[in-house]
Amino acid sequence: xxxxxxxxxxxxxxxxxxxxxxxxxxxxxxxxxxxxxxxxxxxxxxxxxxxxxxxxxxxxxxxxxxxxxxxxxxxxxxxxxxxxxxxxxxxxxxxxxxxxxxxxxxxxxxxxxxxxxxxxxxxxxxxxxxxxxxxxxxxxxxxxxxxxxxxxxxxxxxxxxxxxxxx
Amino acid sequence: xxxxxxxxxxxxxxxxxxxxxxxxxxxxxxxxxxxxxxxxxxxxxxxxxxxxxxxxxxxxxxxxxxxxxxxxxxxxxxxxxxxxxxxxxxxxxxxxxxxxxxxxxxxxxxxxxxxxxxxxxxxxxxxxxxxxxxxxxxxxxxxxxxxxxxxxxxxxxxxxxxxxxxx
DNA sequence: CTAATTAGTCAGCATGTCTGACGTAAAACG
DNA sequence: CGTTTTACGTCAGACATGCTGACTAATTAG
Numbered sequence: 426x427x428x429x430x431x432x433x434x435x436x437x438x439x440x441x442x443x444x445x446x447x448x449x450x451x452x453x454x455x456x457x458x459x460x461x462x463x464x465x466x467x468x469x470x471x472x473x474x475x476x477x478x479x480x481x482x483x484x485x486x487x488x489x490x491x492x493x494x495x496x497x498x499x500x501x502x503x504x505x506x507x508x509x510x511x512x513x514x515x516x517x518x519x520x521x522x523x524x525x526x527x528x529x530x531x532x533x534x535x536x537x538x539x540x541x542x543x544x545x546x547x548x549x550x551x552x553x554x555x556x557x558x559x560x561x562x563x564x565x566x567x568x569x570x571x572x573x574x575x576x577x578x579x580x581x582x583x584x585x586x587x588x589x590x591x592x
Numbered sequence: 593x594x595x596x597x598x599x600x601x602x603x604x605x606x607x608x609x610x611x612x613x614x615x616x617x618x619x620x621x622x623x624x625x626x627x628x629x630x631x632x633x634x635x636x637x638x639x640x641x642x643x644x645x646x647x648x649x650x651x652x653x654x655x656x657x658x659x660x661x662x663x664x665x666x667x668x669x670x671x672x673x674x675x676x677x678x679x680x681x682x683x684x685x686x687x688x689x690x691x692x693x694x695x696x697x698x699x700x701x702x703x704x705x706x707x708x709x710x711x712x713x714x715x716x717x718x719x720x721x722x723x724x725x726x727x728x729x730x731x732x733x734x735x736x737x738x739x740x741x742x743x744x745x746x747x748x749x750x751x752x753x754x755x756x757x758x759x
Numbered sequence: 760c761t762a763a764t765t766a767g768t769c770a771g772c773a774t775g776t777c778t779g780a781c782g783t784a785a786a787a788c789g
Numbered sequence: 790c791g792t793t794t795t796a797c798g799t800c801a802g803a804c805a806t807g808c809t810g811a812c813t814a815a816t817t818a819g
Contacts (some may be wrong), residue, residue: 444724445720447727447735448720448723448724448727449655450739451723451739451742452629452651452719452723453655454738454739454742454743454746455622455625455629456626456630456648457742457745457746458622458742458745458746459622459623459626460669460746461745461746461747462619462622462745463623464669476773476774476775477774477775478776481623488620493796493797494796494797494798495795495796495797500624502627502631503775503776503777504776504777505797505798506777506778506798506799506800507775507776510775511775513798525785529785529795529796530784530786531784531785531786531795531796532785532795532796533796533797549612549616552619553612553615555745556618556619556745557611557615558744559741559744559745559747560614560615560618560741560744562740562744563740563741563744566733566737567736567737567738567741568614568618568741569734569737570734570735570736570737570738570740570741571621571734571737571740571741571742572617572618572621573729573730573731573734573737573738574726574727574730574734574735574737574738575618575621575622575624575625575738576621577725577726577727577729577730578624578625578628578722578723578726579621579624579625579627579628580628580726643804643805643806644805644806645805645806645807660765660766661765661766661767662764670806670807670808671807671808671809672765672766672768673767673768673769673808673809674806674807676766676767677805677806677807678806680767692815692816696764696765696816697815698764698765698816699764699765699766699816700765700766700767760819761819762817762818762819763816763817763818763819764815764816764817764818765814765815765816765817766813766814766815767813767814767815768812768813768814769810769811769812770809770810771808771809771810772809773807773809774805774806774807774808775804775805775806775807776803776804776805776806777802777803777804777805778801778802778804779800779801779802780799780801781798781799781800782797782798782799783796783797783798784795784796784797784798785795785796785797786793786794786796787792787793787794787795788791788792788793788794789790789791789792
C-alpha cells in the first residue's frame with residue numbers, strides 16, 4: 426500500500442482498473458474521514474437532547490450568520506419539512522433564533538443564540554483536535570491539495586447531471 | 593511531495609480564530625464533497641429498490657471480497673442488527689452471496705454476485721466522472737495531499753477518545 | 760466438555776428523511 | 790391595484806436507517 430507518486434507520469438496506456446483503484450481509494454478515505462469527523466462529539470449532542478441532524482443545522486448556521494432558510498436547505502440538501510422539524514427543536518431549545526430579514530421580510534434570518542453558540546463551541550472543541558492534528562501532520566502543501574481536490578469534488582457539476590443519467 | 597516541516601512555522605502569534613477558520617473550511621469541504629460523492633447514482637439505486645445503506649454495504653463488499661460480517665460492521669460502524677437488515681435485502685435481491693469461510697466456518701464470507709457486480713459497476717460509472725475530473729484537475733501533488741490529510745483524519749485516534757471526553 | 764467467538768434473529772423504539780397537500784405573508788409585476 | 794410568485798411554515802402519513810436488549814445456533818478454542 427505504498428505511495429502513488431508517479432501519478433504525473435501516469436502512463437496514458439495504464440489500464441483503467443488501476444485508475445479506478447486510485448479513485449476508489451479516494452472514496453474509501455472520504456468515507457472514513459467523514460465518519461470520524463462527523464461523529465466526534467456525539468456525546469455532547471446527546472447530552473443536549475439533540476441528534477446529528479440538529480448538529481449539521483447548528484454548524485452551518487454558526488458558519489453563516491443570518492443564513493436564510495432556503496440557503497440552509499441548499500446546503501443540507503434535505504426537504505423543507507425535514508429541516509423544519511430540526512429547526513423547531515433548535516428554536517424551542519433556545520439554540521437558534523429566527524428573525525425576518527430587514528430588506529425582504531419574507532425571508533427569515535437564522536442565528537445562534539448565546540446558548541447555541543456555547544453548544545457549538547463545545548462540539549467544536551471535541552472535533553478540533555482531530556482536524557488540527559491531521560492538518561499539522563500533513564503539512565501546508567498537503568492541506569492545499571486536500572482543499573483543491575475536495576473543492577473539485579464539491580463542484581456541483583451540471584454537465585454530468587444532465588446527461589440523461591437517472592441521476 | 594514536498595516537505596511537511598513548515599507546519600511549526602505557522603505563525604505562533606496567529607490568532608486561534610484564524611486557525612479555526614482554516615479547519616472549519618476543511619469541514620465544510622468535507623461535508624459538501626461527501627454529499628456530492630455519496631448521492632451521485634441514487635437513481636440507479638432506487639431503480640433497484642435499494643437505499644444508500646445498501647449501497648455502502650455493496651461498495652465495501654465489492655472493495656473487499658470475502659469480507660467477514662464483523663469486518664464490515666467495523667467499516668460501517670453500525671450495529672449487527674442494522675447491518676443484517678440491509679444484508680438480507682442484498683441476499684434476497686441476489687446482489688450478494690454469503691458462504692462459510694473455509695478455515696473458520698463460524699465466519700461468513702461476503703461477495704458480490706454477478707448481479708451485484710453489475711449494479712456496483714453501474715453505480716460506479718455514475719460517480720466516476722466526478723472523481724476523475726476532480727483528481728485530474730487538481731493534479732497529482734494535490735491528490736497526494738488529499739490522501740495525506742484524509743488518512744490523518746481517518747486515523748481512529750484512541751488518545752483523544754480516552755481523555756474522559758464524553759466522546 | 761466448557762468457554763468464547765461469530766453470526767443471525769425477534770421485538771420495539773428513535774431518528775431522519777420523503778411526498779403531498781395546504782396556508783400565509785410579503786414582494787414583484789403588469 | 791390586483792394577480793402572481795416567492796419564501797416560509799405546517800399537517801399527515803410513510804419509509805429508511807439506526808439503536809437497545811434478549812435470545813438462539815454453530816463452531817472453535819482452551
